[in-house]
Amino acid sequence: MIQRRQKRAPIVEALEEFKRARIMPFDVPGHKRGKGNSELTDFLGERCVSVDANSQKCLDNLGHPVSVIKEAEEIAAEAFGANHAFLIVNGTSSAVQAMILSVCKKDDKIILPxxxxxSAINALVLCGAVPIYVNPQLNQQLGISLGMSMADFEKAIIENPDAKAVFVNNPTYYGICSNLKAITDxxxxxxxxxxxxxxxxxxFYFHNSLPLSAMEVGADMAAVSMHKSGGSLTQSSLLLTGENINHDYVRQIINLTQTTSASYILMSSLDLSRRNLALHGESIFARVIEQAEYAREEINHIGDYYAYSKELVNGDTIYDFDITKLSVNTLNIGLAGIEVYDILRDEYDIQVEFGDLGNFLAYISVGDRDR
Structure with a gap:
């Protein structure tokens, strides 16, 4: 029954029906389905501008969903094993801020690395919560910060038993995971x-060879960037909540900062990407893992470059590693990661995710193919 429901894309279905209805628009957006700007229509395409619509009865309203958006959120929650899912169109930054603002008020303590x-720091500025920092250890060889050690985390909790919440990265940019289950418990x-x-x-939600997800270990809330590795459009995201969170209150918090002119293009991309992952995620990420492992092996055969992986796992500050992350250390060849980043872009037309002093990251995800 649940798998059958995952074949649905309620927002997309409503937009298709909306297009067929040929409604005369005397509302916003002002381009009126692209008719007001032919250059915009030529650039984005008629199919895109025709669904750039305003909230209305047949399309629901993200701020107070009662029909198709409500159903899309329910189906997304099922796909991710959450009690509730919120569609976010202000980016995952706003989802992170909504998490913190929904549990912390002025002078409340929150433990975080x-x-x-x-976005997490900005949320503290907005709500006035007090950060209790846990300093992540460093891998001196690679020059990267690691996860939180359980000893340091437990010390922070014992010293601050009145803290309202803890905040965890899962994973870091480099693919490092803390012991999320133990931290949550x-x-x-x-x-x-x-x-x-x-x-x-x-x-993490769609392949059992990857680290444990937040909802899987019983965490209370998780901000999930569907647009990063899930295939939706940039700026679209999900906020997931567990059973001990009042989702009506969270909705109020989200509405404090989220736009009242939610993009149906972004929401439909979330709807379609969720369906794709729910139905095909396991095979998709099996391929992604295979591609990442192949690339790692080839890079390490070159010499001096070091594409690191699960060999770093130490059961504590690196409790697990995201093997889809192609993180490569460059220091042994005498180049900074940012220099390799520039060389790849300027000389080989290869755009990687980022470079720092000693590493660069190539992001492998839904859209990558072998050739």
Whole structure:
């Protein structure tokens, strides 16, 4: 029954019906299905601008969904094993901020690693919560920050038993995972909510060879960047909640900062990408894993470059590793990661995700093919 429901894409179905209805638009957006700007229509295509619509009865409203968006969120929750899922069109940054704003108020404490995304820090500025930092250890050879050690995390909890929440990266940009299950269990023992930044972990929900996901270990909330590894359009995201979260209250918090002019192009991309992952995610990410492992092996055969993987796992600060991440250390060849980044882009027309002083990251995901 659930698998049959995953074949649905309620928002897309509503948009197709909307197009067939040929409704005369005297509402926004002002381009009126592309008729007001032929250059825009030529650039984006008629199919795209024709579904750039405003909220209305047949299309529901993201701020207070009662029909097709509500159903799309319910189906997404089922796909990710969550109690509730919210469609986010302001990027995962707004999902991260909604998590923190929904559980922390002024002067509340929240335990978090120092290597969090700027959106988490911005949320603290907005709500006035007090950060209790856990300093992640460093891998000196690679020059990357790791996950939280359980000893450091437990020390922070014992010293701050009044903290309202803990915040965890799953994984880091480089693919490093902390012991999310143990962190979640300990935080819950002390009555703290567990908020997980899974901006780079969408795929964890769809293949059992990958690290555990937030919902799988019983975390309370997770911000999931569907557009990064899940295949939806840039800026589209999901906010997942567990059974101990009041989703009506979370909706109110989301509506404080999320646009009232939600893009149906972004929402339909979430709908279609969720369907694709729910129906084909296991085979998709099996291929992604195979591609990443092949690339790692070939890079390591070159010499001096080091594409690292699960050999780093130490059961603590690197509890697990996301093997879809092609993270490559460049220091042994005498080049900074950012220099290799520039060489790949400028001389070989290859765009990788980022470069730092000692590493670059190539992102392998839904859209990659062998050739």
């Amino acid at each position: 120092r290597n969090v995304h700027r 300990l935080a819950h023992k002390y009555g703290m909510k567990v908020l997980v930044d899974e901006a780079h972990g969408t795929h």
